[in-house]
Amino acid sequence: MAPNSVRYEGEAHPRTLYDKIWADHLVHEADGVSLIYIDRHLVHEVTSPQAFEGLRMSSREVRRTDCTLATVDHNIPTSSRKNFKDTKSFIAEADSRTQVVTLEQNVQEFGLTYFGMEDKRQGIVHVIGPEQGFTLPGTTVVCGDSHTSTHGAFGALAFGIGTSEVEHVLATQTLLMKKAKNMRIKVSGKLAEGVTSKDVILHIIGIIGTAGGMGCVVEFCGDVFENMSMEARMSVCNMTIEAGARAGMVAPDETTFNYLKGRPLCPKGKDWDKAVEYWKSLRTDKGAKFDKDIHIDAADIAPTVTWGTSPEDVVPITGIVPDPSQATDETKRTGMLRALQYMGLEPGTKMQDITIQKVFIGSCTNSRIEDMRSVASVVKGKKVSSGVEAMIVPGSGLVKKQAEAEGLDKIFTEAGFDWREPGCSMCLGMNPDRLKPQERCAATSNRNFEGRQGPQGRTHLMSPAMAAAAAIAGKLKDVRELLPEMQATNGKMAEPTKSMDFYSEPIDWTAPKEVQEPPSEGVAAPTSAGMPQFTSLDDVVACPLKKANVDTDCIIPKQFLKTIQRTGLGKAAFFELRYEDDGVTERQDFVLNQEPYRSASVLIAGDNFGCGSSREHAPWALNDQGIRCIIAPSFADIFFNNCFKNGMLPIAITKDIVEELWTHAEAKKKLTVDLTKQEIRREGCEAIPFEVDPFRRHCLLNGLDDIGLTLQKAEHIDSFEARRSSTFPWLDGPRYSRMKAEVRISTAKSSSFYTRVAKGFLGGLPASDDRPERPPAAQEEGDAEIIRIRTQTVAGSNQGGQVPQVLITVKAKSKPHAVPVMVASKGGAKEGSNGKQGTDW
Numbered sequence: 015m016a017p018n019s020v021r022y023e024g025e026a027h028p029r030t031l032y033d034k035i036w037a038d039h040l041v042h043e044a045d046g047v048s049l050i051y052i053d054r055h056l057v058h059e060v061t062s063p064q065a066f067e068g069l070r071m072s073s074r075e076v077r078r079t080d081c082t083l084a085t086v087d088h089n090i091p092t093s094s095r096k097n098f099k100d101t102k103s104f105i106a107e108a109d110s111r112t113q114v115v116t117l118e119q120n121v122q123e124f125g126l127t128y129f130g131m132e133d134k135r136q137g138i139v140h141v142i143g144p145e146q147g148f149t150l151p152g153t154t155v156v157c158g159d160s161h162t163s164t165h166g167a168f169g170a171l172a173f174g175i176g177t178s179e180v181e182h183v184l185a186t187q188t189l190l191m192k193k194a195k196n197m198r199i200k201v202s203g204k205l206a207e208g209v210t211s212k213d214v215i216l217h218i219i220g221i222i223g224t225a226g227g228m229g230c231v232v233e234f235c236g237d238v239f240e241n242m243s244m245e246a247r248m249s250v251c252n253m254t255i256e257a258g259a260r261a262g263m264v265a266p267d268e269t270t271f272n273y274l275k276g277r278p279l280c281p282k283g284k285d286w287d288k289a290v291e292y293w294k295s296l297r298t299d300k301g302a303k304f305d306k307d308i309h310i311d312a313a314d315i316a317p318t319v320t321w322g323t324s325p326e327d328v329v330p331i332t333g334i335v336p337d338p339s340q341a342t343d344e345t346k347r348t349g350m351l352r353a354l355q356y357m358g359l360e361p362g363t364k365m366q367d368i369t370i371q372k373v374f375i376g377s378c379t380n381s382r383i384e385d386m387r388s389v390a391s392v393v394k395g396k397k398v399s400s401g402v403e404a405m406i407v408p409g410s411g412l413v414k415k416q417a418e419a420e421g422l423d424k425i426f427t428e429a430g431f432d433w434r435e436p437g438c439s440m441c442l443g444m445n446p447d448r449l450k451p452q453e454r455c456a457a458t459s460n461r462n463f464e465g466r467q468g469p470q471g472r473t474h475l476m477s478p479a480m481a482a483a484a485a486i487a488g489k490l491k492d493v494r495e496l497l498p499e500m501q502a503t504n505g506k507m508a509e510p511t512k513s514m515d516f517y518s519e520p521i522d523w524t525a526p527k528e529v530q531e532p533p534s535e536g537v538a539a540p541t542s543a544g545m546p547q548f549t550s551l552d553d554v555v556a557c558p559l560k561k562a563n564v565d566t567d568c569i570i571p572k573q574f575l576k577t578i579q580r581t582g583l584g585k586a587a588f589f590e591l592r593y594e595d596d597g598v599t600e601r602q603d604f605v606l607n608q609e610p611y612r613s614a615s616v617l618i619a620g621d622n623f624g625c626g627s628s629r630e631h632a633p634w635a636l637n638d639q640g641i642r643c644i645i646a647p648s649f650a651d652i653f654f655n656n657c658f659k660n661g662m663l664p665i666a667i668t669k670d671i672v673e674e675l676w677t678h679a680e681a682k683k684k685l686t687v688d689l690t691k692q693e694i695r696r697e698g699c700e701a702i703p704f705e706v707d708p709f710r711r712h713c714l715l716n717g718l719d720d721i722g723l724t725l726q727k728a729e730h731i732d733s734f735e736a737r738r739s740s741t742f743p744w745l746d747g748p749r750y751s752r753m754k755a756e757v758r759i760s761t762a763k764s765s766s767f768y769t770r771v772a773k774g775f776l777g778g779l780p781a782s783d784d785r786p787e788r789p790p791a792a793q794e795e796g797d798a799e800i801i802r803i804r805t806q807t808v809a810g811s812n813q814g815g816q817v818p819q820v821l822i823t824v825k826a827k828s829k830p831h832a833v834p835v836m837v838a839s840k841g842g843a844k845e846g847s848n849g850k851q852g853t854d855w
C-alpha cells in the first residue's frame with residue numbers, strides 16, 4: 015500500500031500537509047465522523063489517573079504499549095535530587111505525591127514505558143517526546159495536555175486531548191474526530207537580531223487573537239519558519255494553542271531530518287531511508303486551499319511582551335501599557351480594565367519601566383538547549399539584579415546534562431540564577447515553585463492567565479533572551495540594547511555549540527516490567543452505560559456570565575487538578591472569581607454567588623469559552639456545580655469536546671442571541687434547552703434553533719460513550735494496523751512484533767481452550783453486576799498462561815444495547831509480558847475481536 019499522501023501528490027486535488035496526514039490515519043468514516051489512528055501517545059500524571067481507572071473499571075487494556083510513553087512533570091519538585099530515594103519520600107505535598115505514585119502504579123500495571131524521577135530522560139512531556147525521536151514527521155501525536163501542539167514542529171498532527179480521550183486512545187489507539195479547517199500563517203523576510211521565535215508567536219497571537227485559530231489546524235510557512243531551528247519551531251507550534259488552534263505544524267525538511275537522525279527511537283538503516291522518502295512527500299501541494307490565510311512581514315516583529323492576563327495582550331517592548339478607554343467593544347473594555355487592575359498597571363506606562371521581582375526561565379515553550387544557550391549569551395559575566403529571584407528550569411534531564419556539559423550551568427549560577435531539576439515548575443505552579451501574591455514575573459512560559467503562576471501573581475510572557483535581560487536589569491528590558499555588549503562577550507548571540515553526539519548516546523528503550531495483577535480483577539463494570547444522558551433541561555434558570563475568553567485555569571485553578579477522581583470538584587468551579595482570598599467567603603459580585611443563579615444548570619458565557627488548558631477537570635467542576643449546558647458565541651475546541659464526553663451540552667450560537675439570552679437571564683426568567691428538538695424555548699418568545707453535531711447528539715440522547723462504540727470497529731483498527739506495519743514499519747515499537755508473535759505462541763496451542771473457557775465464563779455471567787470469579791482450573795495450558803480474565807460490556811449494534819465480552823490476558827511462560835486476547839462475546843456480536851477466535855489480537 016502506498017501512503018495516501020503520496021498517491022495524491024500533484025493530482026487534480028491539491029492537498030495541504032494536514033489533509034495528507036489526516037488521510038494517512040483514517041481508519042473508518044461514517045455519519046460524518048472519522049476514526050483516526052493515533053501513532054504516539056504521551057502520558058503524564060495530571061490527566062491520566064481517571065483514564066487508567068476507566069480502563070480498570072471496564073476491564074480494558076492498553077492497546078499499544080509500544081506507542082505510549084509516560085513521564086512525570088507537573089507535580090514534581092525541581093529541587094536537587096541528590097538525596098532522592100523514592101517519590102513517596104521526596105514529594106512532600108500529599109496530593110502531588112498521590113498523583114505521581116498513581117502514575118507509577120498505572121505504568122506498572124498496564125506495562126508502559128515510563129521515565130520516572132530517577133531516569134535521566136525524565137522531563138516535560140513535550141520536551142522528551144522529540145528528544146527521544148518518539149515524535150516523528152507524518153505521525154499523529156496526542157497527550158492529555160494542550161501544548162501537545164508543540165510536536166507539530168516535526169510535521170506531525172499533534173494536539174491535546176481531555177482525559178476521556180486519553181482513555182479512548184489507551185483502549186483503542188484511535189480517536190473519533192471531525193476534520194478541522196486549514197489555516198496558513200506565513201511570515202516572510204528576515205528576523206532582526208534579538209528577535210526570536212517566541213517574539214514571532216507572541217506577535218502572531220497579538221494579531222489574530224486567542225480565538226484566531228479556532229477550529230483550524232495551522233500550517234506555519236515562509237522563510238522565517240524555514241530558517242528556524244527545530245527548537246524554535248517547537249516554541250512556535252507550542253503556543254498555537256494560545257492562538258486558539260488545537261494544532262500547528264511546520265512541513266518537515268532537512269532541518270527536521272538532521273535533528274532526528276540518530277535519536278534513540280528514530281528509524282534506523284533502511285527504515286530511515288524509507289521514512290525520509292515518505293517524510294519528503296509531506297508538503298502542501300501547490301494550489302491547495304486554505305480556509306484562512308494570514309501573511310506577516312518579519313520586519314514588523316520586535317521583541318514582544320505581554321502586559322495583561324491573556325496571551326493576546328501583547329506590545330513591543332518599546333511600547334506602553336494600552337488604554338482601555340480606546341477599546342471599541344464594551345466586553346473588551348471591561349476585560350482590559352480588569353486585566354490592568356489585576357496586573358497592577360496604569361495605562362500609558364512604558365513597558366521598560368515595569369520592575370520585576372521574579373524571573374522564570376523554563377516550560378515546554380522555552381526550556382530546550384537553545385533556550386539555555388540564549389539565556390547564557392545574555393547573562394554571561396553579568397549579575398542578576400538585586401531584589402530579583404531568577405530560576406532556570408531545564409525541560410528534561412538530558413537538556414540539563416547537555417547544558418552542564420557545555421558549562422552553561424556555571425554561567426547561570428555565577429550570574430545568580432537558581433539552576434533547577436527538570437519539570438513544569440513555575441509555569442503552572444502545581445509543584446512548590448509559585449509566585450507570591452502581587453509578585454511580578456518575567457516568564458518564558460506560555461500563559462499569563464490570572465493566578466496561573468500563583469494566586470494573584472503577575473506574569474509577563476517573553477522570550478528567554480528577554481527574560482534574561484529583565485533578570486539583569488530588574489525590569490522589563492529590550493534585549494537589543496545589550497547586543498553590542500553580548501557580541502563582545504560571546505561572539506554571536508546564542509551561538510549553538512552543536513553536540514548531537516550527546517543525544518545519540520545509546521539509551522535502552524525500557525522494557526516494561528512484568529504485568530502485575532490489578533486490584534480490581536474480574537470486575538464486570540458498566541462502560542458505555544456510564545455516560546449520563548442529556549435530553550432536555552426544562553424551565554430552568556440560566557446564569558449570565560458576561561465575560562469573554564474564560565480560560566480553563568479560571569474555570570478550575572491548578573490546585574484542584576491534583577485529584578485522581580472525576581467528581582467532587584463543584585466547589586472548585588470558578589474558585590478565584592467565586593471566593594475571597596481566604597477561599598471560603600463568597601464574593602458577592604460574582605454572578606454564581608447570587609440568587610437564583612447559584613443553582614443554575616445553564617451558563618450563558620462570552621466568546622471563546624474554555625480556552626487554554628485541556629484539563630477535563632473544567633467540565634467536571636462545572637458538572638459537579640450543576641451546570642449541564644453552556645451557551646456561548648464560541649468555544650475552545652478541546653473544552654467543547656470534553657463537555658460531550660461528560661454528558662454535557664455546549665451550544666455555540668450567535669453573539670446577538672447570546673446577548674438576548676443574557677438580558678432574559680438577568681430578568682431571572684426561565685428557559686428550556688431541548689436537545690431532542692434542538693431548540694431553546696422561552697415563554698412568549700420564538701424558539702431559538704441550535705446546531706449540534708448529529709453523532710454527538712445521538713451519543714448524548716442515548717448516554718453512549720465513544721469507547722464502546724469504537725470497539726465495535728475493532729476489525730477496522732486491526733486491518734489499519736496491519737497496513738501501517740507494512741507501510742510505516744518504523745512506527746511499530748521494537749517490542750510490537752514480539753508481542754504479536756507471543757500471542758500466536760500463546761494461543762496457537764490452545765485457542766479452542768481459551769474459547770471454551772470464555773464461553774463457559776460467559777455462560778455463567780450473571781445478569782447483575784455480581785463479580786464472577788475466575789475459574790481456578792483455567793490457569794494455564796501448554797506454554798501459555800492465563801494471567802487475567804475480565805468481562806467487559808461494549809455497546810451492541812442495537813442502539814444502547816450492551817454486549818458482554820470476555821477478555822483473556824495471556825502470556826507465554828517464557829516471555830516477559832502479557833497480551834490481551836478478546837475471545838468471545840455473548841448476545842449477537844461476533845466472536846473474537848478479529849473474526850477469529852483467540853488469535854492475533
Ligand SMILES: CC(C)[C@H](C(=O)O)[C@@H](O)C(=O)O
Pocket residue numbers: 060061088158159160161174442575626627628629630
Ligand atoms: C495539566 C494540563 C491539562 C494543562 C494543559 O492542558 O495545558 C497544563 O499543562 C497547563 O499548561 O495548563
Ligand code: SF4
Pocket residue numbers: 087088138159161377378379437438441442459460
Ligand atoms: S504549559 Fe507549563 S504546565 Fe503545561 S505542559 Fe507546558 S510546562 Fe507543563
